Amino acid sequence: MNWTDERVELLKKLWSDGLSASQIAAELGGVTRNAVIGKVHRLGLSGRAKAVASAAPRARKPRPAAAASMRPVVHGNTALAPVIRPVIEPEPEELPDPIANVIPMAERCTILDLTEFTCRWPVGEPGKADFFYCGSRTKTGLPYCAYHSRIAYQPVQDRNRRRVAR
DNA sequence: CCCTGATTCGC
DNA sequence: GCGAATCAGG
Numbered sequence: 001m002n003w004t005d006e007r008v009e010l011l012k013k014l015w016s017d018g019l020s021a022s023q024i025a026a027e028l029g030g031v032t033r034n035a036v037i038g039k040v041h042r043l044g045l046s047g048r049a050k051a052v053a054s055a056a057p058r059a060r061k062p063r064p065a066a067a068a069s070m071r072p073v074v075h076g077n078t079a080l081a082p083v084i085r086p087v088i089e090p091e092p093e094e095l096p097d098p099i100a101n102v103i104p105m106a107e108r109c110t111i112l113d114l115t116e117f118t119c120r121w122p123v124g125e126p127g128k129a130d131f132f133y134c135g136s137r138t139k140t141g142l143p144y145c146a147y148h149s150r151i152a153y154q155p156v157q158d159r160n161r162r163r164v165a166r
Numbered sequence: 167c168c169c170t171g172a173t174t175c176g177c
Numbered sequence: 178g179c180g181a182a183t184c185a186g187g
Binding site for chain 1: 179182
């Protein structure tokens with residue numbers, strides 16, 4: 001593919017419209033984002049309005065909302081309320097993510113809040129802003145609450161064999 | 167890891 | 178002029 005007037009024109013338009021180089025490359029077809037960027041520079045239209053604010057405007061995943069609808073309603077001070085956990089059977093193939101939706105906000109705690117009586121079940125990715133520990137009362141010296149103990153001590157499921165690329 | 171634009175440099 | 182490779186960053 002060569003840079004015909006049409007393609008250059010489209011490139012200019014899309015670039016000024018704030019599309020990313022990879023998006024433009026996909027739109028044009030037959031070129032990579034590097035080619036687009038290179039061309040953009042050669043054309044001397046490097047700077048743009050303000051499209052480069054957040055580098056990765058990733059598509060938002062719609063929230064599951066299924067588990068959230070099953071969350072028990074707790075009135076009053078949730079911090080002092082007894083732990084109420086839904087009586088759903090933890091499905092072996094279920095990932096911890098949906099579980100996060102049934103842990104009351106008030107219970108969630110950081111690693112600093114953990115004591116010998118708080119559930120150490122991690123939810124989310126450590127380091128991420130939304131990461132937290134379950135924080136429920138543990139039974140007797142166990143690292144997890146009764147609910148998460150059942151998950152933690154289940155028979156080993158078939159692990160996903162993954163191989164690092166490259 | 168995903169992604170972004172910027173730059174370099176052999177072609 | 179072109180663009181892959183690389184760099185620097187979110």
